[in-house]
Amino acid sequence: QKEVEQDPGPLSVPEGAIVSLNCTYSNSAFQYFMWYRQYSRKGPELLMYTYSSGNKEDGRFTAQVDKSSKYISLFIRDSQPSDSATYLCAPGGDDMRFGAGTRLTVKP
């Protein structure tokens, strides 16, 4: 079993849709949780960072963490074509582990 599992997609939605991206992890030692966005031929860009169960909101983005079930979600409201990218979940503890990423396309 991989430490971090993420549906690779690809996921295609119309502009304005609500997007739900999900991730599960196996190591209960993970203490903090990050979501990164990666555009083609670019490095990952930090989107959200949290280290507690519950929800954290930043603009159109909401990160949700459930430590009891080892489940992480990222919600994107009013999705835009500029949100088209690969989204990587990254739980961490002593070091960080990445999921394989979900490729998202938002169509105008």
Next chain:
Amino acid sequence: DAGVTQSPTHLIKTRGQHVTLRCSPISGHKSVSWYQQVLGQGPQFIFQYYEKEERGRGNFPDRFSARQFPNYSSELNVNALLLGDSALYLCASSFQGGDNQPQHFGDGTRLSIL
């Protein structure tokens, strides 16, 4: 402020050669980590350095080595290159490198092995 900068952006090598990749962290950041990202996969952790000391090492062979300089910049060295070393090599910096420090990435060096 400048973000994490990496050089070169692209590199082509042949099997058996040696390569050195360079990274400058965000100003004020003291920790640098290196990752390998193969196409279609998430980044895989290679090394973390903090205050010039190695703090962590991923599951990579001894052909991979790194160091951090007094100005907190870093080099990743790979010897005896294999075709499977073809990947995007990412550098990330954080303020202290501790458990709760978010990492910020550069755009990477794309290494191709022929």
